[in-house]
Amino acid sequence: MISADTLPVDLGKVPPIIARTVLAIQKDGVPAELFDRIRQTTSRDVEDDSRTNRYWLGNVLASLQQYPDRVVDGRNLTKDYAAVTRAEPQQLALRYFDGTTSHSFVALPPANR
Numbered sequence: 131m132i133s134a135d136t137l138p139v140d141l142g143k144v145p146p147i148i149a150r151t152v153l154a155i156q157k158d159g160v161p162a163e164l165f166d167r168i169r170q171t172t173s174r175d176v177e178d179d180s181r182t183n184r185y186w187l188g189n190v191l192a193s194l195q196q197y198p199d200r201v202v203d204g205r206n207l208t209k210d211y212a213a214v215t216r217a218e219p220q221q222l223a224l225r226y227f228d229g230t231t232s233h234s235f236v237a238l239p240p241a242n243r
Contacts, residue, residue, distance in 0.1 A: 159220040
């Protein structure tokens with residue numbers, strides 16, 4: 131899933147930008163500097179979240195009866211994010227974004243806001 135927030139006036143610009151970005155990732159992968167910045171930010175956010183009761187109660191324990199492995203997954207989450215390689219986003223883009231199928235959903239604020 132790809133998500134973008136923009137002003138309503140710029141909605142028409144978003145799909146072509148997403149398409150160009152996906153094609154660039156498929157062709158060349160994610161630039162090393164960008165990948166490192168994203169991984170550092172994501173790893174920090176995941177680590178910060180994993181230290182909160184909200185994370186453990188809302189994401190792990192809430193569905194523990196249905197998914198007993200969630201405790202192990204929760205404990206390994208920071209290691210899992212740190213283990214993602216720069217090649218993986220390119221592999222995923224090649225596998226899941228074939229250019230033949232897509233769906234767009236646009237949510238706009240009410241007109242009186």
